[in-house]
Amino acid sequence: MSQKETVTIEALEARVSQIFEKIGALRDVADCLAHVIVAGERDHCAAHGLYRIEGCLRTIKAGQVKPDVEPALMSSDGAIVKVDAKMGFSNPAFAFGLPLLVEKAREFGLAAMVIQDCTHFSALWHETEAIAAHGLAGLAMCPSYATVAPFGGNAPLLGTNPLAFGWPRPNKDPYVFDFATSMAARGEIELYNRAGKPLPQGWGIDKDGKETTDPAAVLEGSMLPFGTHKGSAISTMIxxxxxxxxxxxxxxxxxxxxxTTTLAPHHGELILALDPIKFSAGRTDNPFERAEMMLDAIAGQGARLPSQRRFAARKQTLAEGISLDENQLALLAKFEEKGLDGVSL
Amino acid sequence: MSQKETVTIEALEARVSQIFEKIGALRDVADCLAHVIVAGERDHCAAHGLYRIEGCLRTIKAGQVKPDVEPALMSSDGAIVKVDAKMGFSNPAFAFGLPLLVEKAREFGLAAMVIQDCTHFSALWHETEAIAAHGLAGLAMCPSYATVAPFGGNAPLLGTNPLAFGWPRPNKDPYVFDFATSMAARGEIELYNRAGKPLPQGWGIDKDGKETTDPAAVLEGSMLPFGTHKGSAISTMIxxxxxxxxxxxxxxxxxxxxxTTTLAPHHGELILALDPIKFSAGRTDNPFERAEMMLDAIAGQGARLPSQRRFAARKQTLAEGISLDENQLALLAKFEEKGLDGVSL
Known part of the structure; x- marks a missing residue:
């Protein structure tokens, strides 16, 4: 019989934070990474959960990201907040800049946060959910690694370049989407490859630029953007x-x-926040109520709103805790015991 | 032998402007509409060219848009410029607000223009090209009519909701995209219907929500968003x-x-402008030079950048003039002679 353990979110965050603190991360950095990683488990997104500890540790061990730096304000000019991640993770930099971003969005109607010199490993819904929690609409985007060919091209150039959006819903989970602008995530192609299964049409091309459904050929070649030339244009915009x-x-x-694509990528991030109260000033209708009519109509057709599955999982987790299986417990135990020695480069 | 005539852009603008002035449009409004419509011909986008005069006149005749109103500044608060189109066309409202949008983007780093109570019939690349001409990045979006089902839904709810982006390229045409967030424009489906040809897979569903390639069934049912759930999410964001x-x-x-969808829709428009000089402040590299590396690499793969075909057509037109065929000449003559009597409701 396999071992299982159910833990609270807080308890798991404390365990994960300890792993990072033990290998030299600042307390705030460790807590922030733990929060983001445990949020993946909380929302039943295994690909963004405990599994990510290894990638973070590997990138730290390779000297490509610093766990012991505090983000700092580079500048606060007009409606732009610039946060210097100082070669650290993007997550503490975002948390550091968020209050000022919110303040500026409320003051000017819209504002931007730029995170510079960061390493990014997490989903972007963290950012847009956090902005929506302040009653603001949020947009977040960042480059990645060149693994995607532009539409009509033949070699990797674009990244999987995620785009995320959040809209606050009164007394409800926000409307949030967050997706790669490629047809699939690289990890999905790797799963098809391991399973020896052909890819769906249109996911990638081989190293000669020819369309193929062979996952191994795509891993050697290029992934493709979602939505043909339109997705390619959006990815280029990012x-x-x-x-x-x-x-x-x-x-x-x-x-x-x-x-290499085996370590988390180093780049920047752009986040926009818009204040619906400012944008709707002078109009009679409440923007949040009008948005509900739209969102209710979508749900009324039986169409799932993005992130709905994630929010349902979260609700369950908050009531029942996080259930860890044998592999996850072993992974935690390994990193607790060995720290950076638990990962190989 | 069919009659043909080659005219300059200016001469054609004057003719089209006269048509609108004669039926009561303010001079500035008439000039603005003529500029936008002739720009469609100039760029060999027949669907946005002279063909559009009829739709404009029909919407005016139906009393759904006012050709004799001047846009006015509603408010200028923080980084948001609000222009009241006063139930007129969006184009003069955009032209009116553009200088203040540019000024605010330069001052705050980013800014937004909101056009309220307008009727919209034109492509959005006009907006993002105009912003790029000031050295700024631009994003423009607006709703449309409910003709598109959300992904997973079964009835029209979203519009074809265009999204446009512009990035300034030194001494070159800007990087510009502008597309419907539906798989196709409604006009394309109508063309398939007239030709009696089946649609490509994935363009639409029938009135019972079932996928179909029958264009008539899609016209009675719903179009679908581009890029499945991702395009649907972007369209919802708009x-x-x-x-x-x-x-x-x-x-x-x-x-x-x-x-009805036979008249131009009445709604608002949102336009964002971002100043790369402000966003890159404190960094060593020139943002425009670094963008060129990316865009050159895309073109270097033989992939076409969006709008390239349009810019090539424009170059040709600027050198050779606009060639009008028999039908176009007849259309101009009809509206010159009959004005609003030339269209039926």
């Missing part, structure tokens, strides 16, 4: 805005700088 | 930001208010 415009690495530069 | 948030009509509300 390279321009959250790479070139903010003076941080684009996806081909990030891959060149690191030389 | 309803929230450029509908509910700004206090203007969402796509189902716009359809309900007008009761």
């Amino acid at each position: 390279e321009l805005l959250a790479g070139a415009m903010i003076g941080d690495l684009t996806s081909p530069e990030a891959l060149e700088a690191l030389g | 309803e929230l930001l450029a509908g509910a948030m700004i206090g203007d009509l969402t796509s189902p509300e716009a359809l309900e208010a007008l009761g």
Whole structure:
């Protein structure tokens, strides 16, 4: 019989935070990483859960991200907040900059946070949910590694470049989406490869630029953007805005700088916050009530709103705790015992 | 032998402007509409060219848009410029607000223009190209009519909701995209229907929510978003930001208010402008130069950048003029002679 253990979110956060603190992370950094990682488990997103500890530790061990730096305010000019992650993780930098972003969005109607020189490993819904929790709409985007060919191209150039959005819903979970602008995440292609199964059509091309459903050929070649030329254009926009415009690495530069996709990528991040109260000023209707009509109509068709499954899992977890299986317990025990020696480069 | 005539852009703008002035449009409004419509011909986008005169006139005749109103500044608070289109066309309202949007983007780093109570019939690349011409990045979006089912849904709710982006390229045409967030424009489905040809897979569903390639069934049913759940999420975001948030009509509300898709829709528009100089402040690299590396790499793969075909057509037109065929000449002559009597409701 396999061992199982049910733990509270808080208890698991404390355990994960300890792992990072023990290998030299600042307390705030460790807590922030633990919060993000445990939120993945809480929402039943295994791919963003405890599994991520290993990648974080590996990137730290490789010297590509610093766990012992405090983010700092680089500048606060007009409606732009710039946070210097100082070669640390993006998550503590975002948490550090959020109060000022919110303040500026309320003051100016909209505002931007730029995170510079960070390493990014987590989903972007953390950012847009956090912004929505302040009653603001949020947009977040960042480059990744060059693993995706532009539409009509033949070699990796774009990243999987996630785009996330959040809209606050009164007394409800926010409307939140967060997706890769590639057809699939690289990890999904790896799963097909391990299972020896062909990919769905349109996911990738081989190293000669020819369409293929062979996952191994795609891993050697390129993934493709979602939505053909439209997704490709959006992904390119993310390279321009959250790479070139903010003076941080684009996806081909990030891959060149690191030389591998097995460590978390180093780049920047762009986050926008918009205040519906300011945007609706002078109009009679309440923007949040009108949004509910739209969202209720979507749900009324039986269409699932993005993140609904995640919020349902969260509700369950908050009531019942997080159930850890044998492998997860072994993984925690290994990193608790061995720290950075538990990962190989 | 069919009659043909080659005219300059300026001469054609003057003719089209005259048509609108004669039926009561203010001079500035007429010039603005003519500029936008002739720009469609200039760029060889027939669907946004002279063909649009009829829709504009029909919407005016139906009393759904006012050609004789001047846009006015509603408010200028923080980084948000609000322009009241006063039930007129969006184009003069955008032209009116643009200088202040640019000024605010330069001052705050980013800014937004909200156009309220407008009728919209044109492509959004006009907006993002105009912003890029000032050295700024631009994003524009608006709802439409409820003709698209959300992913997983079964009835029209979202509009074809266009999304446009522009990035300035030194001494080059800007990087510009502008597309419907539906798989296709409604006009394309109508063309398949007239030709009696089946649609490509995934373009639409019938009135019972079942996937179909029958264009007539899709016209009675719903179009589908591009990129499955991802495009659907982006389209929903446009309803929230450029509908509910700004206090203007969402796509189902716009359809309900007008009761038909044969007239141009009435709603609002949201435009963002970002200043790369402000966003890259404190970094060593020039954002425009770094963007060129990315865009050149895309083009270097033989992939076409969005709008390239349009810019090539424009170059040709600027050198050779606009060639009008028999039908176009007849259309101009009809509206010059008959004005609003040339269209039936």
